[in-house]
Amino acid sequence: TTTVQETKQKTNEEEKVVSIKYFEVKEVEGKKEVELTEEAWKHVVFPMDAHEKIESIISKPFLRSMSYSLHNPNVYPGIGFSYPTNIPERMIDGYTYEHNGDPDEIVDDILEKTKLTRSSSYTVHEYNFSGKRAVLYKSIKDFYRSHLEIYSDKFVYDIRVNYYTDDEISTDEEKDIQEILSFAELLNFDVEVK
Secondary structure, three states: OOOHHHHHHHHHHHHHHHOOOOEEEEEEOOEEEEEEOHHHHOOOOOOOOHHHOOOOEOOOOEEEEEEOOOOOOOOOOEEEEEEEEOOOOEEEEEEEEEOOOOHHHHHHHHHHHHHHHOOOOEEEEEEEEOOEEEEEEEEOOOOOOOEEEEEOOOEEEEEEEEEOOOOOOOOOHHHHHHHHHHHHOOOOHHHOOO
16 A cells, blocks of 8 residues: 555655756847756767767767747757768758657558558658667658658657758768668667656
């Protein structure tokens, strides 16, 4: 049986989890900027040391984007990181955002819909990373970029190679896919917000 003392302790522990702030608004040189808190950085699944493990990545990533609600800093924000590579204007980008569903049902649905509709832009392939199901959208048209979506219980991790230029460039789609898959192996799901 649970005692009143144990119930209070459990309630206090739950309240601690709820009261964690994942970002804060700071004023820097007269402008308001949103920054991840130290606690939020502890839960970043994307690797900060990918430049030591993937040859084409030349430095630590930078925070590219963050989606959040100013009214609720206790909800883990959607974040995006860009990893500079040895090809100018080419980045390996990783984004995370919450999903509301069962990851197995989501992946099964994607695979089933793809079988039924036969896209003319991409093919779909299933992978598994650390027990998390993933879907690789492999481009079969020049205008569509291949990308990988990994589904955990709470989040989607979207990994892609992007070229940030308006110039015509020659890309090696197979190389990009191999780097996306190698990058996905580096994600640390053990630190994910529960």
